[in-house]
Amino acid sequence: MKDNQLLTHFRREEHAFIERGLDWIYQVSVRHQEIVTPFLDPREQYILSTLVKRENKDIYMGKDGGYNGAERCRACLYPDYLMPDEYSFSLWYISLQSEVPLEHREVLGSLLGLGMKRLMIGDILPKPSGADIVIAAEMKDYVMGNLTKVGRKGIIISEIVRDQLWIEQQKGLEQQTVVSSLRLDTVIASICRVSRSKSTDMVKLGKCKVNWQKIDRPDYIVTSGDVISIRGYGRIRLNEVQEATKKGKLPIRFLRNP
Structure with a gap:
């Protein structure tokens, strides 16, 4: 089920997953049964939950990865009159x-x-x-x-x-900073407290991944739900991008693990 207007709101590389998510939602609404997805990374979980809310067809989404705070989770889509049995x-x-x-x-x-x-x-x-x-x-x-x-x-x-399960206490606390844009190099520079030129070089040299995919474009735009991995600096999860301030700055909330 392709929705060209919807696809314009997401990155090109995410379009295939969006179409798959819309198909899952359609199957639940037509067949009136639950669907358990494969394991999804945090960004995919965010996209799928957005699609479920957008469709507004009395379909609900749960997710589970085996323990509270799991990064990769299987999602379950189900009609409002059913409760998911298990996440398999x-x-x-x-x-x-x-x-x-x-x-x-x-x-x-x-x-x-x-x-x-x-x-x-x-x-x-x-x-x-x-x-x-x-x-x-x-x-x-x-x-x-x-x-x-x-x-x-x-x-x-x-x-x-x-x-x-061996579950370590989650390292680090949620933090907040303000960035001038959501460019990958800008966000890295602000969170890791390095110069803009250094963060740009880090990206160009292939030291950064977004949602487990290597990204070498400093102007790549990140958003809520993205996980940024930086060689030598750990992992950053963008929990929230808030509304711009009067000066056009963007407050972001993030969790950083070494």
Whole structure:
């Protein structure tokens, strides 16, 4: 279900997801049944919730990633007279013989190396002796039968329940600053307290990602729900972009993790 006027309000690279989201909403409204999505990143969650509110067809959206504060979540779209049964994911603990943590990139690379798609993988939580992972329930048997190593490290994988997930306290507090524009280099300069020229170079050199995609354009416009990863400076989540001040400045609220 294509809506050209709607698409103009979003980035070109987001159009395919928007059309998919509109199709999900249409299916729920016509078939009167719930739909559970693959894992969505925060920006996709924001877009889908915006679409659900816009359509206003007595359709509701819930989301769950296995624990409160999960970054990647499966969403459930359902009519107002139904309640979602479950979000269909499986929780696993990857352990090592030695007491060492596994890096996020190591675990993700091994899962993708099995042929899994990123949308079937939720959060990966490194811990002092391995890592916990959240995956789509559809992949449970496949992962259990095929994931025997992470990199060159032999592992033991065992299923766990929610209460056993390794959940660190969220680092950092929500902060606020004011920017002159929502250009990527401008936002980075303000939040990371570096010069505009340095933030521009960081972007051009490929050191920045927005919503897990490498962006090398300093003039790329960011917005609410975006997650910005900067090599050497950590991760920034833009929680809110507020209305412009009388001087044209934009107050933004963000969470920054090292």
